[in-house]
Amino acid sequence: RLGLRLETKLIYAATRALVQLLLLGYCLLLPVFHAHHPLPVLAYLAFMLSVAGSEAASRPSYGYPRLWHSALASIAVAWSLVISYALLFVLKQDPWWQPQYLIPISGMLIGNALSAYSLALDRFLSMTRQQHTAVELRLSLGANRWEA
Known part of the structure; x- marks a missing residue:
């Protein structure tokens, strides 16, 4: 027994998750x-x-202007490529937008893309922040922003 006293927090979190899922589903x-x-399926996917x-x-420790736009674009491109392949070559559903297939698979793909993007961006931004003097030195010596 670790004595963490997390029982109340766990019960509260589980109850909140249950209520959220019921409201979302209904x-x-x-x-x-x-x-x-x-149209409703595509609106829900959007x-x-x-x-x-x-x-x-919101996940990375550091940010930059219009981070939301690049996050949305990156996740949307990754999702659209994989879901297009899955719909065209794997599932072959008619019609292609059947919500019982498209929504759960999209949820899994978007969740994985979100995790991968967040981890990669946080790592990149924190490394850039830690090595900002080296980046500034390279820029002052004539390197462009991609070389720095």
């Missing part, structure tokens, strides 16, 4: 799954991507 996903049109971009931009 209020947002139920209409999307019952719609017979790609919502997922924007939340992922916002989360990825």
Whole structure:
């Protein structure tokens, strides 16, 4: 027994997660799954991507202007390439936008892209911050921003 006294926090977190999932499933996903049109599915995917971009931009220790835009673009490009391949060559569903396949697979892909982007960006920004004198020295000696 470690004596961490996390029982109350764990119960609170589990209850909060349950309530959030129930609200998300009932209020947002139920209409999307019952719609017979790609527009609600694509709107929900855009919502997922924007939340992922916002989360990825908030995770690194350091940031820069318009970080949210680059995070959203990076995650969206990675997701669109993989989901296009999966829809065209692996799943071969008709219609391609069936929410019971597209939403869960997209959630997994977006979550993995979010984690990879956040880790890579945090590592890059922290290393750039730690080695800023070397970067500035290279720039002062004539290197362009990519060489520095």
